[in-house]
Amino acid sequence: MFRQFRSAAASALTDALADLGYPTDDLGIEDPPDGVDATLASSVAFRLAGEAGAPPPQVAAEVADAVDAEATEYLERVETSGPYVNFLANDAYLADTVAAAGDDEFGRLPPKDESVVVEHTSANPTGPIHVGRARNPIVGDAVANAIDYAGYDVDRHYYVNDAGRQMAVFTWAYETFDESDLPDVERDKPDYDLVRYYRKGNAFLEEGPEAAVETAEAEIQSIMQGLEAGDEDTYERVSEVVDAVLAGMRGTLARLPAEFDEFVKETRFMRDGSADDLVERLQDLDESVYEEDAWQLDLSAFGIDKKLVFLRSDGTTLYTTRDLAHHEWKFENYDRAVTVIGEDHKLAFDQLRHALELLDHDTDQLEQLFYSWVNLPGGEGMSTRAGTGIDLDDLLDEAIDRAREEVESRMDDRIRDDELAEADVDRIARQVGVGAVRYDIVSKQPAKAITFEWDRALDFEAQSAPYVQYVHARCCGIVDEARDEEPLAEGAIAGDAAVDPATLSTPEERDLVHVIARLPAVIEEAADDLEPHRVATYTREFAETFNAFYRECPVLTADDPATREARLALVVAARNAVANALDVLGIEAPESM
Structure with a gap:
């Protein structure tokens, strides 16, 4: 409304x-x-x-x-x-808002005839995802959710870098070293298992005997050349490593959760000839020059001093070359292409955008959301190559453990004696712990660096995921109690009761209706501007407004039956609104806490 x-x-x-x-x-x-x-x-x-x-x-x-x-x-x-x-x-606005929000799909906008691909995360498959990169899947997933809620036809893509030097080093190391050469594995997941080879290989290339390193470099170059030539055996060798590591990374992402419709491999654009065709067209451009043993694109006309290298002297392409072909494929298949990527890639994306313009593409359909890093107190370094930093799995484990402690501290003795309590505690701890991590990260403007702090993220009384999640649980509790004790309230519970707006006369009731009504507009703005933190801000305001209503407006104990019915319908509307707002953020809405 x-x-x-x-x-x-x-x-x-x-x-x-x-x-x-x-x-x-x-x-x-x-x-x-x-x-x-x-x-x-x-x-x-x-x-x-x-x-x-x-x-x-x-x-x-x-x-x-x-x-x-x-x-x-x-x-x-x-x-x-x-x-x-x-x-x-007017009153019709109030009544129609409550009626509209009685639908559990409230917040979704009508379908649009426009397709959008959202590429996010796309971390190199070299090992476990670390905390510094956690912002990408969390923000990227929320961006895709907002665009989906706004009515667009959305595909979520992960672009897999399976063709660069890193993967050639990884493949060589995996085929070279034995298990006995490696430290113990830290976690029973393939990304943790195989990253040991990658780290061992990099250490050897930096510190090994000169002759042995030269031999290794020749083998690494051979792998890169094999991929470039479309050699099937080389592709299969690299894919064995890439797919195994990626499976482990997907397991971590599923915990958030961040799911994808397609994992688009970089080698796809080498194997189908797209990259070669692109190189030929780039070479034909007036801005194309051969300097310093490489083909480069002079972008000085766009105010960019650094030339874009797109072909090495040995005939191998670069990541950006394949990514240009990747984006041409996006333009052929989608109306809009959104990429969520770290702020350290700004120059590369400027180069990519202007190269596409020189190739006569309309880059208005290309949008980027740049994000800054997530730090932990103490400023730990983050490097998969060196094996330092905190992995996302560790952060999620810690979040769930801390949430469990908080939940157990709030349980009364009656609940402790319930034989179902342990399973319920596990569920709530996971929903609250993971939700706390997601919310604390997505609620900040992406361009600002943030430091993750446990006390803030898991605060049940302040602006946090648990604070908002508890509103949903409270709504569900009221509805469940009404279902057991208020047979007259079936229409309100089903969300199809006709509410007399005159019964919603208190400021707290009307304030709640007004904040419910804003959800579709907030989602639309978040989708259009790629700013999912707006939805998080909305949920905080929503929680404060609902809590004021809850304090001042008894629902099931209201004296007047019409007031009970109207307030119950308002609670159902509030439940649907907060559940879907959390869903946009990728956060579960617990039915009990």
Whole structure:
């Protein structure tokens, strides 16, 4: 309802400004100032004061008088508070919001005829995913979820780097060293098992005897050349390592969870001739030069001093070359291509974008979300190659353990004696622990570096996942109790009760309706701007608003049956809204805590 109301308010304001002879290019529509009881506000009077030759409050009053409230379905009236023009929704808005949110799909927007591919994570398959890179799958998954909720046809892709020097080193090391040469495996997963070979190989190349290193380098070069030539045996050798490590990494990602529709391998674009075709077209460009034993693209016309190397003197392509072919494939198959990637790749993506433009592609369909790193207190280094840092599996284990301690500390003796309690504690600990990690990371603006802190992430009383999850559990508890004790409430529980808005008369009830109504608009904005943290901010505001309602508005003990029915319907609406907001963030909504 909020999206419709906002659109109608904008239309009514535009008409009023036009009637008054004012420009309509900037309506200044925003959330009302603190303490103002309105659904929306406009700060347009600030902009118009100079032109009108009058103070903003006077201009606001003039504009408010010119707005035709009766022409807008959900608009009750227009008021002013100082320089602001305030739009207040009517009772039909309240009733229709509760009815719409009774649907458990509330928050999803109508389907759009537009396809989007979201590429995220794409960590090199060289070993376990570490904490520093945890932001990519968490933010990337939330971005894809928001776009999906916004009505787009979404595919989630993981781009697998299986063709570069790293994988050639890994394959050589796996085929060279014995188990006896390696340290004990840290965890029973293939990525932890095989990363020992990768680390051993890198150490040997840095510190081994010169003659042996030269022989190893020749073998590594042979693997790279074999991949470039499309040699099937070489591809199978590399794939044995890549697929095994990737299976382990997928297991870790599934714990978040972050799932993918397709794992697109880099070698695909070498094997099908796409990379070779791309190289020929790049070489034909006026900006293409052969310097320093390599073919390069001069991008100085775009303000980029560093040339883009796309072909080595030995005829091998580079990661960026294959990624250009990858993006051409995306453009052929999708209307939009979104990539979630670390801020250290900004230059590479600028180069890629301008190279695509030189190849006559419309790069407006290409969007990037750059993120900064996740740090732990103490600033541990993160390097798969050297084997330092904290793995994501370790972080998730610790989160679940800490959540279990917190849950057990809140259990009363009756629950402790329940034979089902242990399984329930395990479930809640996993939902809360993993949710805490995801929420703490996705709730921050991606461009800002963050330090993960346990006390903040697992705080049941503050702005955290458990704080929001508990609202959903509380809603479920109320509905379950009503189902057992309130046979008159079947319609409200089913989400199809017709609510008399007159029964929702308290400020807390109406505030809750208003925050529920905003969810579809918040999701739409998060999808359009690639900013999933907006949904996290919404859930915090939602939780605070619901808790105020819960304190002031008894549901099942309300004296009047109509009030009980209306408040129960409101609880069902709140449950659906918070569950789907959490779902966008990729966080489970526990039914009990």
